[in-house]
Amino acid sequence: MSIDVKELSKYPFLESLKEYLEISDFNLEEILSKENEILNASIARIKSLNEKDYLFDFDPDLNIKSFVVSLFIVAHLGTAFIEKFAERESKRLSKIIKNEIENKNFSEVIKISKFLISKDIEIKQIKTKNSVIDLFYLKIIDYLKYAAYLGDYNWALAFHEIKEGYIFLTFKELSRILEEAYRQWIIIKCNELRGIYLPMIEPLIEKISKELPPVKKVFHYEEKIEYKGIDPPCMRMLLNDLKSGKKLSHMGNFALATYLRVIGYSVEETLELFKNLPDFKENIARYQIEHIYGLRGGRKVYSVPSCITLRAANLCFPESPGCDNIKHPLQYIKKIKNVRKQNN
Amino acid sequence: MSENKIINLFRNYYSNLREEDLNVRNLSNREFAIWNFNSNTMKRHLAFEDSQELKKFLISQSPRHVYYSASIYEYPSIPDMEMKRIVKTDLIFDIDIDHVPTECKKIHDSWICRNCNNSGKGYVEACPVCNSYSLEKFSFVCNACLKVAKEKTLILIEDFLFTDLGISRDEIKVVFSGNRGYHIHVFNEEWSNLNPKARSMLIDYIKGISAKLYLHDYLKKNKYKFKGISASGFPSRFAEKLLETMLAIDSMINKSDLKDEIVQKIISNKEKIIFAMQGYVCDYSFIKEFGKKGKNILNKVIEEISVEIDERVTVDLHRLIRMPNTIHGKTGLKVTPMNYEDLENFEPYRDSLVFKKGYAKIKYKAKADFPKIIMDETEYDLQNIENKPIPLFLALYLALNEYAVINEFI
Numbered sequence: 001m002s003i004d005v006k007e008l009s010k011y012p013f014l015e016s017l018k019e020y021l022e023i024s025d026f027n028l029e030e031i032l033s034k035e036n037e038i039l040n041a042s043i044a045r046i047k048s049l050n051e052k053d054y055l056f057d058f059d060p061d062l063n064i065k066s067f068v069v070s071l072f073i074v075a076h077l078g079t080a081f082i083e084k085f086a087e088r089e090s091k092r093l094s095k096i097i098k099n100e101i102e103n104k105n106f107s108e109v110i111k112i113s114k115f116l117i118s119k120d121i122e123i124k125q126i127k128t129k130n131s132v133i134d135l136f137y138l139k140i141i142d143y144l145k146y147a148a149y150l151g152d153y154n155w156a157l158a159f160h161e162i163k164e165g166y167i168f169l170t171f172k173e174l175s176r177i178l179e180e181a182y183r184q185w186i187i188i189k190c191n192e193l194r195g196i197y198l199p200m201i202e203p204l205i206e207k208i209s210k211e212l213p214p215v216k217k218v219f220h221y222e223e224k225i226e227y228k229g230i231d232p233p234c235m236r237m238l239l240n241d242l243k244s245g246k247k248l249s250h251m252g253n254f255a256l257a258t259y260l261r262v263i264g265y266s267v268e269e270t271l272e273l274f275k276n277l278p279d280f281k282e283n284i285a286r287y288q289i290e291h292i293y294g295l296r297g298g299r300k301v302y303s304v305p306s307c308i309t310l311r312a313a314n315l316c317f318p319e320s321p322g323c324d325n326i327k328h329p330l331q332y333i334k335k336i337k338n339v340r341k342q343n344n
Numbered sequence: 345m346s347e348n349k350i351i352n353l354f355r356n357y358y359s360n361l362r363e364e365d366l367n368v369r370n371l372s373n374r375e376f377a378i379w380n381f382n383s384n385t386m387k388r389h390l391a392f393e394d395s396q397e398l399k400k401f402l403i404s405q406s407p408r409h410v411y412y413s414a415s416i417y418e419y420p421s422i423p424d425m426e427m428k429r430i431v432k433t434d435l436i437f438d439i440d441i442d443h444v445p446t447e448c449k450k451i452h453d454s455w456i457c458r459n460c461n462n463s464g465k466g467y468v469e470a471c472p473v474c475n476s477y478s479l480e481k482f483s484f485v486c487n488a489c490l491k492v493a494k495e496k497t498l499i500l501i502e503d504f505l506f507t508d509l510g511i512s513r514d515e516i517k518v519v520f521s522g523n524r525g526y527h528i529h530v531f532n533e534e535w536s537n538l539n540p541k542a543r544s545m546l547i548d549y550i551k552g553i554s555a556k557l558y559l560h561d562y563l564k565k566n567k568y569k570f571k572g573i574s575a576s577g578f579p580s581r582f583a584e585k586l587l588e589t590m591l592a593i594d595s596m597i598n599k600s601d602l603k604d605e606i607v608q609k610i611i612s613n614k615e616k617i618i619f620a621m622q623g624y625v626c627d628y629s630f631i632k633e634f635g636k637k638g639k640n641i642l643n644k645v646i647e648e649i650s651v652e653i654d655e656r657v658t659v660d661l662h663r664l665i666r667m668p669n670t671i672h673g674k675t676g677l678k679v680t681p682m683n684y685e686d687l688e689n690f691e692p693y694r695d696s697l698v699f700k701k702g703y704a705k706i707k708y709k710a711k712a713d714f715p716k717i718i719m720d721e722t723e724y725d726l727q728n729i730e731n732k733p734i735p736l737f738l739a740l741y742l743a744l745n746e747y748a749v750i751n752e753f754i
Contacts, residue, residue: 128624140509141534144542156554157508157545159562162577165510245478246470250656278478298426311553312544312655318557 009060010096011112012067013185020064031069032200041066042073043208049081050213054088071186075193076205077212086186094179101171106134113174116181118142124168135161135168143167146180151307151327227263232332233317234310235259245276251305251313253277257292258304262330267293304329346750350740351381354671355406357698358399365669366395366402368412369531373431375420377664378407379673386411388664391421408673411664414657425662432537435530436665437500437550438657441485441493442524443467448488452715456480465713485524486715490692497526500651501684504550505530508577518687520696522672522679526687527657527665543659549578552650559646560639563628572626581649587621589645590614590630602637609633671698676740693719697737703754704739705731708747 003016003023020026031038041055041062048055058066074085093112100108106123113121113136121138140162147155161168169177231239238256241248248256253274260270267289274285287296294301306328310316318324322332368374376390376398386409392398402410413420414436418429450466457463459476471479497518505511511530519527530536538546548554555578563570571579573587593610610617610633620627631638657663666672668681680696697720707730708714714726719738726742733754742748 126624133624141538141542144538144545148539148541148545153554153558154562155545156558157549158552158555158559158578160577161571161575161579162508163510164507245476298424300426306541308541308544308548309659311557312547312551312659314551314553314655316553316557 005060005064007108009063011093011115012064013182013189014112014115017064017068021068024061024065026065026068028069028072029198029200031065032072032198032204038062038065038069042069043211045070046073046077046081046085046208047212049084049088054092056092071189072193072196073201073204073208075190076201077209082187082190085190086183089186090179090183093182094175097175097178101175109171109174109178113138113178116178116185117146126168135170136174137166137168138174140165140167143169143177146177146184148308149180149184149327150176152325226337227333228337230333230336232329233323234307234315234329237317238315239273242273242276245278247278249313249315251310252315253288254292254302255305255310255313255315257289258302259329261293261301262304267295346743346753347381349750349753350744351406353699353736353740354408355403357671358402358406361399361402361669363395363399366398366667368395368668370416371395371398373416373418373420375413375415375417375428375664376667377411378405379409379411380405381408381673389421389423402670410667410670412667414663414665415661430661432533433661435532435535435538435543435546436657436663437528437530438521438525438654438665439493439497439500439528439651440521440525440654441489442483444492444496444652446489446492448486448715449483452484452486452713454482454713482712484712484715487693487718489524493525494687494690496651497528498687499649500550500653501528501687503581503649504651508549509535509546511535513684516684517668518682518684519666519668520677520680520682520690520692521666522677522696523675540659540661544655547653547655547658550651550653551655552578552646555582555646555650556643560631560642563631568627568629568631569625570628572621572623574622574624578649582645583621583626585645585649586628586642587618589641590617602634606633606635606637674744676737676744693717694721699736699740702736703733704736704750705733705752705754706739706742706748706750707731708742709749712747714747 003020005020008014008016008020041058045055045066056063070085074081097109097112100106110121110123118139120142121136124135124137126133126135140157153159157167235256238248238252238259241252242256257270257274260273265273267286270289271282271286274280274289275282277285290296292302305313307316307323307326310329322336326332326335372391372393374391375388376392377386377388378390379386390401392401415428415433416431418431420428422428445467453467454465455463455468455471456479457471457474457476458478458480460471460474462471462473464472467483468479470476501516501518505516505528506513511532515530515532517529517531519529521527559570559582570583572583573580575583590610591614593607593614610630613630613633617630620630631642634641657665666679668679670679671677672679676699677692677696678698680690680692682690700720716723716725717738718724719741720735724734724738729738731751736753739748739750743750
């Protein structure tokens with residue numbers, strides 16, 4: 001089977017990659033050991049992660065090989081780099097897919113979707129009164145795996161046509177799902193590669209780390225928030241309910257305690273607030289709060305639940321514009337703070 | 345005395361139970377939990393090799409409540425939840441009539457506000473006078489309540505599970521919870537691997553949460569164009585129900601909080617609306633006529649086609665659920681599993697009765713508006729049964745629910 005190198009250069013994750021590397025005598029250990037064109041291209045690409053233009057326009061052969069080497073190096077540079085690499089790569093893919101769609105190259109889009117999302121994906125034509133619409137048709141289970149990580153309400157199942165286990169998506173929607181699927185693919189691959197140790201990787205990582213500017217972190221919800229009295233509406237409601245002595249749901253109690261920890265409340269201060277609950281029992285509440293704070297049991301510090309989880313628990317009361325396009329309540333604080341800064 | 349007698353009745357039930365009735369899928373990889381009579385805590389992290397071992401345990405303990413895990417674990421008996429290692433988790437939906445304001449609740453449910461001492465009938469979340477949530481509530485589950493629960497269960501199964509999600513009949517098991525509703529267990533490899541985030545999206549869909557929050561805005565942003573009756577899934581059911589509401593709008597004159605002139609306008613445009621709502625993509629611009637009330641009208645329609653379920657049961661991978669074929673310790677009724685085909689004709693107060701032999705006399709703990717109840721196809725006026733011989737199942741139902749005490753077993 002002949003390999004379409006141009007295609008592989010655009011989509012260097014396809015199944016034909018393995019065969020291509022074998023044919024072209026690709027030797028990762030050798031490439032990582034001394035300065036060469038592929039290693040230089042890979043490092044240049046990693047250095048461009050934080051730049052406006054992400055480097056991916058070498059000749060096809062170099063593109064493919066340097067992608068593999070970049071993936072391996074990034075995997076060993078740690079989570080922040082992995083996430084950034086996944087973000088830049090998935091945006092790159094999204095642009096190409098958009099192009100393919102504009103050029104009506106649907107078979108290519110289907111091929112990539114079958115690889116990244118699921119083999120069970122087709123194009124269906126829907127006849128309306130005046131026209132025929134082309135829609136992608138994929139399993140709801142596969143859709144949920146990726147759509148669950150996209151915050152906007154447009155991804156809720158209610159806004160889509162679904163039938164017997166399948167969901168219909170427009171080209172634009174499918175390309176966003178593909179972007180997320182590829183982002184997850186990179187993260188999974190990097191985590192697999194992290195476990196592969198090559199002796200030459202350590203000095204290389206040490207050398208590159210010195211030359212690299214620190215990657216701007218993709219927003220981490222677990223970061224300590226600089227709290228200045230701005231509460232996301234969901235938490236504000238819970239706080240109001242608590243202060244007025246209303247009994248909260250199990251999820252409400254949990255979400256609020258995780259939130260109070262992040263904004264800097266001590267166990268004692270959180271406990272004091274929960275004393276307003278009608279069914280308050282100090283020993284039980286203390287145990288639960290300490291558990292959430294990571295002071296008991298498995299010592300796991302519980303993070304604030306995401307918007308999607310809160311919405312499912314009927315605890316989401318979105319407020320425009322702060323809640324538009326956010327996936328996590330703590331993003332609201334950051335967003336409103338930025339808006340206020342701009343206004344000043 | 346009464347409690348020991350009840351424990352014996354439970355023991356008898358478990359002694360006579362067939363082992364295959366306890367044979368749940370992947371039994372040896374599930375966590376079991378029980379709640380004994382005379383105990384304030386739940387015994388968790390139990391595991392059994394097979395149904396024979398489980399049956400022996402149930403006979404020896406005769407517990408008040410029996411639960412098992414929705415998840416299948418590698419090590420079900422390890423107390424640390426993370427170390428149990430989840431293999432997969434059944435997709436389970438829980439329909440509970442408790443929080444649904446059914447019409448009959450106005451007859452048999454009541455509340456007293458601890459804050460302002462006002463009282464009233466029906467279902468309320470907070471005191472309508474002082475807004476306090478500190479309420480003493482009295483609730484009852486009557487035949488009508490369970491009928492609503494069954495109707496909602498059928499909507500969940502037929503509209504959502506079969507039509508939308510493509511789950512087949514032989515992949516589901518319906519279980520009467522033994523008290524206020526139904527559990528629907530889905531046994532499908534692919535669905536059981538769904539992570540909590542994806543499960544939340546399913547809940548959002550079934551409960552109509554995003555639809556209620558955003559559909560109005562969505563229509564506005566999209567020039568009131570949205571999929572309609574010829575589409576499938578939620579959009580199709582929504583269009584159908586909305587059309588039904590608009591066709592019945594004549595009856596809203598003087599009866600709703602809508603201004604008559606708005607209703608008249610809709611009536612005179614009826615033909616146009618019907619035409620606009622046919623087809624794959626529809627024109628919903630008539631919603632604009634309702635002004636600020638538009639969102640309320642949409643939300644009422646969405647509520648009718650949605651199903652209120654307890655999201656925690658579906659999303660929480662470590663959730664315990666009542667074990668089918670055991671006795672619900674608050675009612676004495678059997679947690680009754682059935683095939684979907686049998687749900688239509690299932691009558692909880694006839695088909696889940698366990699203690700059909702024997703009689704007893706009861707005394708109520710406090711006066712309340714007990715409704716009439718039909719059990720085993722006989723109507724009982726609960727206001728008029730104190731100190732009279734009544735069937736054991738009814739006496740146990742009232743006693744285990746803490747409404748009454750049993751004075752005498754006959």
